[in-house]
Amino acid sequence: AGLELLSDQGYRVDGRRAGELRKIQARMGVFAQADGSAYIEQGNTKALAVVYGPHEIRGSRARALPDRALVNCQYSSATFSTGERKRRPHGDRKSCEMGLQLRQTFEAAILTQLHPRSQIDIYVQVLQADGGTYAACVNAATLAVLDAGIPMRDFVCACSAGFVDGTALADLSHVEEAAGGPQLALALLPASGQIALLEMDARLHEDHLEQVLEAAARASRDVHTVLDRVVRQHVQEASVLLGD
Amino acid sequence: MLQKREKVLLLRTFHGRTLRIVREHYLRPSVPCNSPLCPQPATCHNDGKLLSSDVTHYMVPDWKVVQDYLEILEFPELKGIVFMQTACQAVQHQRGRRQYNKLRNLLKDARHDCVLFANEFQQSCYLPRERGESMEKWQSRSIYNAAAWYYHHCQDRMPIVMVTEDEEAIQQYGSETGGVFVISFKNYLDNFWPDLKAAHELCESILQSRRERENESQESHGKEYPEHVPLEVLEAGIKSGRYIQGTLNVNKHRAQIEAFVRLQGASSKDSDLVSDVLIHGMKARNRSIHGDVVVVELLPKSEWKGRTTALGENDGDDKALGESPSEPMPTGRVVGILQKNWRDYVVTFPSIEEVQSQGKNAQKILVTPWDYRIPKIRISTQQAEALQDFRVVVRIDSWESTSMYPNGHFVRVLGRIGDLEGEIATILVENSISVVPFSEAQMCEMPVNTPENPWKVSSQEEREREDLRKTHLVFSIDPSGCEDVDDTLSVRALDNGNLELGVHIADVTHFVAPHSYIDIEARTRATTYYLADRRYDMLPAILSADVCSLLGGVDRYAVSVMWELDKTSYEIKKVWYGRTIIRSAYKLFYEAAQDLLDGNFSVVKDIPEFKDLDEKSRQAKLEELVWAIRKLTDIARHIRAKRDSCGALELEGVEVRIQLDEKKNIHDLIPKQPLEVHETVAECMILANHWVAKKIWESFPHQALLRRHPPPHQEFFSELRECAKAKGFFIDTRSNKALADSLDNANDPNDPIVNKLLRSMATQAMSNALYFSTGSCAEEEFHHYGLALDKYTHFTSPIRRYSDIIVHRLLMAAISKDKKMEIQENLFSNKDLEELCRHINNRNRAAQHSQKQSTELFQCMYFKDKDPETEERCISDGVIYSIRTNGVLVFIPRFGIKGAAYLRNKDGLVVSCGPDGHSEWKPGSLQRFQNKITCTTTGGESVTFHLFDHVTVRISVQTSRCHSDTIRLEIISNKPHMTPDTELLQQCSLLLKSDLVKEVTRSVEEAQLAQEVAVNITEDYQKYCQTKGRSLYTLLEEIRDLALLDVSNSYGI
Secondary structure, three states: OOOOOEOOOOOEOOOOOOOOOOOEEEEEOOOOOOOEEEEEEEOOEEEEEEEEEEEEOOOOHHHOOOOOOEEEEEEEEOOOOOOOOOOOOOOOHHHHHHHHHHHHHHHHHEOHHHOOOEEEEEEEEEEEOOOOHHHHHHHHHHHHHHHHOOOEOOOOEEEEEEEEOOEEEEOOOHHHHHOOOOEEEEEEEOOOOEEEEEEEOOOOOHHHHHHHHHHHHHHHHHHHHHHHHHHHHHHHHHHHHHHO | OOEEEEEEEEEEOOOOOEEEEEEEEEEEOOOOOOOOOOOOHHHHOOOOOOOOOOOOOEEEEOHHHHHHHHHHHOOOOOOOEEEEHHHHHHHHHHHHHHHHHHHHHHHHOOOOOEEEEOHHHEOOOOOOOOOOOOHHHHHHHHHHHHHHHHHHHOOOOOOEEEEEOOHHHHHHHOOOOOOEEEEEHHHHHHHHOOOOHHHHHHHHHHHHHHHHHHHHHHHOOOOOOOOOOOHHHHHHHHHHOOEEEEEEEEOHHHOOOEEEEEEOOHHHHHOOOOOOEEEEHHHHHOOOOOOOEEEEEEOOHHHOEEOOOOOOOOOOOOHHHOOOOOOEEOEEEEEEEEEOOOOOEEEEOOOHHHHHHHOOOOOEEEEEEOOOOOOOEEEEOOOOOOOOOEEEEEEEEEOOOOOOOOEEEEEEEEEEOOOHHHHHHHHHHHOOOOOOOOOHHHHHOOOOOOOOOOOOOOHHHHHHOEEOOOOOOEEEEEOOOOOOOOEEEEEEEOOOOOEEEEEEEEOHHHOOOOOOHHHHHHHHHOEOEEOOOOEEOOOOHHHHHHHOOOOEOOEEEEEEEEEEEOOOOOOEEEEEEEEEEEEEEEEEEHHHHHHHHOOOHHHHHHOHHHOOOOHHHHHHHHHHHHHHHHHHHHHHHHHHHHHHHOOOOOOHHHHHHHHHHHHHHHHOOOOOOOOHHHHHHHHHHHHHHHHHHHHHHHHOOOOOEEEEEOOOOHHHHHHHHHHHHHOOOOOOOOOHHHHHHHHHHOOOOOOHHHHHHHHHHHHHHOOOOEEEEHHHOOHHHHOEOOOOEOOOOOOOOOOOEHHHHHHHHHHHHHHHHHOOOOOOOOOOOHHHHHHHHHHHHHHHHHHHHHHHHHHHHHHHHHHHOOOOOOOHHHEEEEEEEEEOOOEEEEEEOOOOEEEEEEOEOOOOEEEEEOOOOEEEEEEEEEEEOOOEEEEEEOOOOEEEEEOOOEEEEEEEEEOOOOOOOEEEEEEEEOOOOOOOOHHHHHHHHHHHHHHHHHHHHHHHHHHHHHHHHHHHHHHHHHHHOOOOOOOHHHHHHHHHHHHHHHHHHHHOO
């Protein structure tokens, strides 16, 4: 008998209801030497993001773009992040793909045309993976970019959503992801409602897509509320320090 | 606000390492408690099912109780049960999906007074498991803690009884909280439900079978069957094509040896297997039971076997016959069971002699199921002797690989063997039909219509509905004596010269709200069940025979479909759907309508509506009615002709006719000659169904309920073609049109029965029509082969079919969608609808089976009391319609019986017929050809039977203790049976069928009476020590009884 992902009473395996997020805790400015940094916990998924830049292009000059900044993203996952120890922390296919997706997301959000011929580096490391790593990485990176003071159109808030028994579930945990149903990852610019990235590699009937998308968007807005509070609190703390 | 906790699990991986997994666990301040005593229902969000408020206590079963005694908790008498989530999860993890689904259905069912309390997600109920604490202890502790919390939550107003099997828990928690009692299950039943005898018996039998099983697992002797392959391996095997998945179908006539697996799912598409897979022997069947979804591994070709074509006897020694099996076919063995479809089984206990011969442990008894296809079941009970004359329901618990037979336990008694009520109950249980009388709660939802308080059209409805009472001449045509009129017709000329045809169907959904108690009940029944002598209605009589029934002269709500037709071409110009109010002017029956159509007005005096009219107005009204019927017939003819010209034709007409034939036999409803009015009415209904199907499909392309009839497999027609060839006819089966044409041509002027038999064979070869949800089928598959329509559904009989109720709701939703109104009713999603369709299809099949079985039961009871040697009626004319290696299949038109007649008996003797045609048994041999079978005696005489030969057969009944009785046929002459006037017999054969039912019923009543008298006498004898025999008192009593009976007979019914 497979696990019952959504009980008749509407509870998920971990006790949440369909639209509820996991607990989010975040801090900005965790490293002094980087331009910006942030740490986020979404349930048991923990991620660290560090931002350098904008600075001059490193390495071959040919990569420089004349009209906007180059966004460089690197994703890695700690060997101890999953239940069974991983062999390679980065450089495998999955990490490369994730890096690419992050890059697309942030190229859409950062006002790159303000810094032509320069480079912005975003490094993300997942310390513990318990489902929704992409979302956690995006959210951590957003905070780090904000911490670095790089101008953005808006927050980028990401959340995943799945589909079980005719109901859309927001913010899937590892157990729910492993069950093999469709999973959709969405990165949203909440103020305008624009989509920075939408990704799904499973079969889902198009009739249901709208419902799942709606659930993911609502969850992303909820994430935004939390991140906004974190940023405000951080700014307040920083200004208190400045005031001294 | 949610609180986050973490749970640490240690799991073992495939490689044997332990893995530490951390899972989050969120707690919330309030979860629904679903108790009416809740002080803050708003914060608890108690929006679902609530416990009833008239209970004396709440009962909280421990995890072990839920696992083991769920069947008892299913009793509707046990009220106020709070299932804790911990217990439910224990069931899910340890008892598998089947048991868990049972629990889920119980919780969903509004009729059962039980709720789930999600204690593990409640902040103050959740207890983390401590280090070193066993799972069982933790579960008991959690459940107790939750029960205590629940008690305080209800402000200590309702005592809670926690029922557990754990002695330690009783010790530990027994007196911890006042108001929360902890007792054992046995104790609970004894104290709270001393009168619920069935529950006590069930509890006993569960306990006993569990004890037995424990003993057995300790003994562990040699294995009888190979172990099943684990599920993962099965699934991988199915995907890779190594295994085949299918449903096990046991051959009824050779239940010990032959079973077939009908392929299903992906495996049937890509493998090159066309036929079913044969499973030969019990060993290869490996503990699977008829109906299970099994996984099969094919054997190498050298071990393939053929199926047997001889007529088998269920208990006869088949091998002695030495018949040659047919071509080898794919043969396999079962390696695993994906889904067990165990249900309740009716069984018979062996008689005392057999019990003694079974020997050593008398407590375990092998009982024989009524259904031949089910293996014997091992029951442990002390009551074997008391139960041996009864039909009994049992359930199967388990089937270990060490045991030859499955283990089961006794559930309840149905009735005496051979007793009419008991046998009918057996048929119902075997078909999983449950027809308890409608409950109080269900009847409360019903409208009232009594002479004091008549039902009236409400003014609100009057405003919302189209009123057709003044404008339309509405009438119904039904079989005479029909109570539930669900369809009426109307036709009239419009001002622009066009015609308006209307079909008005009873508006059942107005009275049956979705998800009301009555709706749930109707959904479970899904259809009205017609047995030979009775029927079980889907809806209570107040609806089906009164308020919903479109009777003549009263106002009724209806759902109408109205078409505007061109005045000459009858082209459909417009169609209108909607709710209406109608008043049916005439309730005609078929014969009367036909007479009116033919211009024979002598029937007018039989029509009650014309009685109290003076001559003039009667004439005017009559003319109006006759015009309407004529017009209607004309329109129907046109629509039909159009369908025919499109290459379409209705084949189901044939099927329907046969079904009606059966019904007629039982109810004496439909006259033998199909009248044109029948077709007119049927055509209008088909038109309405078709248009409604189109409408709901357009509005809800993914969740409309339609009916499809898949085209038949050509190979099933081979028998039909062979048979027809024997008579010199050619049957073309390539398309539905060709088939019907060639069937029409295959008519032997000398023998009308030939055509009838060929048609019934064609019907049998066809697949059944099915309900389905449009979202789960490609559009090409919607086609209805029989009616040759692209879309079809059932809309016209909501009183006796649940599918029509769904269609009505869909149509109403489609109408409000058109009007851009909010759709009030939440419709079924595709998945739910598909599930429901499966259920309805299933129930329809059960209805058909039970109808057939009950007819057979009555046939047997009818012939049982007759002495086959002397009684004239037991000898009859029969037609051979199929040839087997050791006998022939014979159809007896007079009684509508089909049966097998052996040409070789158990001693190896064959039938031989003398010159005068009379047959006797002689030693000899049989030779089977394609269309004939020849018996040759050692003396050199031979007799040959051809297909469609008429023979004389003697009908007798083979009684059977454990199974249903069967009709036996014996060929006594190879000449047709001669009766002085066959004509007369032909005519009265119709009546005979209903007479048969009546006669059997009467004799049963008499037998009961006699029995009661007998009991009385013996009682009196014991009580007063009177002389054995009839005292004057009892004689007088009996005379008085008879007198009462007479009166009731002359007045009643």
